[in-house]
Amino acid sequence: xxxxxxxxxxxxxxGMYLVLGLCVILALFPFFYMLSLSLQSxxxxxxxxxxxxxxxxxxxxxxxxxxxxxxxxxxLNSFILAGGITALHLxxxxxxxxxxxxxEFPGKRPLFVMLLSTLMLPFFIRMIPLYILTAKMGWLNTYxxxxxxxxxxxxxxxxxxxxxxxxxxxxxxxxxxxxASDLKIYTAIVLPQLRPAFxxxxxxxxxxxxxxxxxxxxxxxxxxxxxxxxxxxxxxSEFFTQWNLTATGGVIxxxxxxxxxxxxxxxxxxSVMTTGMK
Amino acid sequence: MAxxxxxTWLVKVLFMASLRxxxxxxxxxxxxLLMPAIIYFGxxxxxxxxxxxxxxxxxxxxxxxxxxxxxxxxYVEAFTDARVRDAFxxxxxxxxxxxxxxxxxxxxxxxxxxxxxxxxxxxxxxxxFPYIISFVIVALMWKxxxxxxxxxxxxxxxxxxxPTQNWLSNPATALPAMxxxxxxxxxxxxxxxYIAAIQGIPENLYEAAELDGASRHQxxxxxxxxxxxxxxxxxxxxxxxxxxQDVSAPILLTGGGPADATRLFSLHVYETAFxxxxxxxxxxxxxxxxxxxxxxxxxxxxxxxxxxxY
Numbered sequence: 001x002x003x004x005x006x007x008x009x010x011x012x013x014x015g016m017y018l019v020l021g022l023c024v025i026l027a028l029f030p031f032f033y034m035l036s037l038s039l040q041s042x043x044x045x046x047x048x049x050x051x052x053x054x055x056x057x058x059x060x061x062x063x064x065x066x067x068x069x070x071x072x073x074x075x076l077n078s079f080i081l082a083g084g085i086t087a088l089h090l091x092x093x094x095x096x097x098x099x100x101x102x103x104e105f106p107g108k109r110p111l112f113v114m115l116l117s118t119l120m121l122p123f124f125i126r127m128i129p130l131y132i133l134t135a136k137m138g139w140l141n142t143y144x145x146x147x148x149x150x151x152x153x154x155x156x157x158x159x160x161x162x163x164x165x166x167x168x169x170x171x172x173x174x175x176x177x178x179x180a181s182d183l184k185i186y187t188a189i190v191l192p193q194l195r196p197a198f199x200x201x202x203x204x205x206x207x208x209x210x211x212x213x214x215x216x217x218x219x220x221x222x223x224x225x226x227x228x229x230x231x232x233x234x235x236x237s238e239f240f241t242q243w244n245l246t247a248t249g250g251v252i253x254x255x256x257x258x259x260x261x262x263x264x265x266x267x268x269x270x271s272v273m274t275t276g277m278k
Numbered sequence: 279m280a281x282x283x284x285x286t287w288l289v290k291v292l293f294m295a296s297l298r299x300x301x302x303x304x305x306x307x308x309x310x311l312l313m314p315a316i317i318y319f320g321x322x323x324x325x326x327x328x329x330x331x332x333x334x335x336x337x338x339x340x341x342x343x344x345x346x347x348x349x350x351x352x353y354v355e356a357f358t359d360a361r362v363r364d365a366f367x368x369x370x371x372x373x374x375x376x377x378x379x380x381x382x383x384x385x386x387x388x389x390x391x392x393x394x395x396x397x398x399x400x401x402x403x404x405x406x407f408p409y410i411i412s413f414v415i416v417a418l419m420w421k422x423x424x425x426x427x428x429x430x431x432x433x434x435x436x437x438x439x440x441p442t443q444n445w446l447s448n449p450a451t452a453l454p455a456m457x458x459x460x461x462x463x464x465x466x467x468x469x470x471x472y473i474a475a476i477q478g479i480p481e482n483l484y485e486a487a488e489l490d491g492a493s494r495h496q497x498x499x500x501x502x503x504x505x506x507x508x509x510x511x512x513x514x515x516x517x518x519x520x521x522x523q524d525v526s527a528p529i530l531l532t533g534g535g536p537a538d539a540t541r542l543f544s545l546h547v548y549e550t551a552f553x554x555x556x557x558x559x560x561x562x563x564x565x566x567x568x569x570x571x572x573x574x575x576x577x578x579x580x581x582x583x584x585x586x587x588y
């Protein structure tokens with residue numbers, strides 16, 4: 001629809017901007033409101049009407065929550081989880097992607113089809129047997145129990161393969177004739193080509209795992225093993241019931257996603273548009 | 279002649295041997311590198327399906343606790359249990375309406391944002407933003423906004439003299455409110471996929487239509503929309519399957535209440551397994567859901583193939 005020669009009528013154009021403006025407000029307002037809540041005093045909270053702009057900015061909420069709940073531990077757990085899973089993805093996904101893109105071996109096609117078929121076995125379907133499996137391994141309520149079920153992904157491997165395929169085979173053969181080992185070819189020729197793919201995969205994996213709620217809810221049984229997501233759900237019940245403090249925790253959970261999104265927004269948007277990745 | 283042909287023969291044999299040797303080494307190396315993936319996907323994707331199928335023939339906690347063999351009774355119960363049937367119907371209503379309400383506005387927004395709009399990259403990013411946020415935060419924000427007394431929405435309604443609602447605690451409005459929230463979260467994703475698809479439509483189709491005197495409106499309805507059918511099918515299936523498995527929304531927003539009004543099939547499976555600890559029965563329900571998902575995926579392929587031929 002772009003680059004049409006006939007000009008858009010001014011009325012239509014104004015209507016479009018109005019719709020877009022409303023959508024942007026609708027999309028962002030809840031975040032603004034959460035930020036506002038996180039800075040409100042109890043007086044504002046219980047004034048009977050919702051307050052958009054706090055009368056005093058009570059930054060001390062951000063100190064209070066650390067005393068009321070083991071919040072630092074929740075954050076540490078989230079970073080161990082999301083960081084561990086992301087690291088495993090960035091080690092294994094490109095390696096497996098390389099094998100499928102550039103190596104020849106019997107059984108390659110059926111194995112690749114089997115790999116892609118795992119996309120049809122979503123987490124929810126495997127949730128119960130994964131719990132049984134993790135219990136059998138004695139990994140309930142441990143970091144490895146939280147991390148290992150997400151160590152690799154067919155999406156990530158497929159994405160990496162797509163980035164490796166265009167690397168000319170001649171380049172790899174030439175390096176081999178010059179006596180380069182497979183390891184050398186992988187580290188010196190393949191990996192440098194994957195920088196944008198690493199950013200995309202690393203970012204999406206980290207953010208989605210940082211936000212993961214269901215598996216920690218199932219596997220974790222003690223307060224100190226909770227990541228922020230399930231830790232925060234305790235807030236409304238066990239630790240305190242004030243909305244302003246819950247919102248403060250929400251802002252902290254939300255910050256990593258926001259920062260990554262602001263700095264790497266184009267990678268995000270591009271990766272969704274090119275891969276349809278969830 | 280003879281020595282020369284002998285030499286060629288020797289070179290050939292040596293070359294073939296080294297090649298075969300190299301091939302064998304390549305294959306061995308490939309399998310060695312694949313080993314972690316074979317173990318991982320076997321253990322965490324394929325084996326669980328076997329375990330689930332096995333567990334679905336037991337009552338209680340097969341493999342990890344007390345369990346009794348129950349034959350097919352879990353499956354029989356699944357098809358006769360009114361609570362399961364209601365949850366299933368509710369899930370279909372939830373999934374289908376959320377999908378439709380996501381895709382239509384997303385297409386409209388994409389049509390606008392694929393065109394020459396100032397600041398379109400920033401606008402796309404901002405509308406997409408809720409998609410990447412944890413549902414924990416989403417639920418926190420919306421529960422507050424929809425709170426019957428201190429919530430901002432009811433206070434806005436009061437100021438316009440409109441009737442207020444107990445959004446998430448009234449059986450009549452809880453499911454629609456939940457649909458509204460997941461639509462709010464997902465719209466940006468569908469929009470981006472649509473934008474990518476619209477930008478992939480060849481420009482000369484529009485030029486030809488323009489020469490034939492087609493209006494902007496006609497071009498959208500007769501070129502853009504038909505060419506977006508495969509994208510729509512893809513999005514419809516991805517979104518519907520996503521909603522079929524959505525446990526976070528009911529757990530975090532309503533806990534399935536009030537009076538089971540938001541008790542989706544997925545939540546029912548989750549609670550059967552982890553609250554009632556009837557893992558066998560939950561496995562049967564979960565396995566039935568896998569069959570449903572495979573059926574939907576299969577139907578999508580059939581539909582898509584038809585589309586491509588057209």
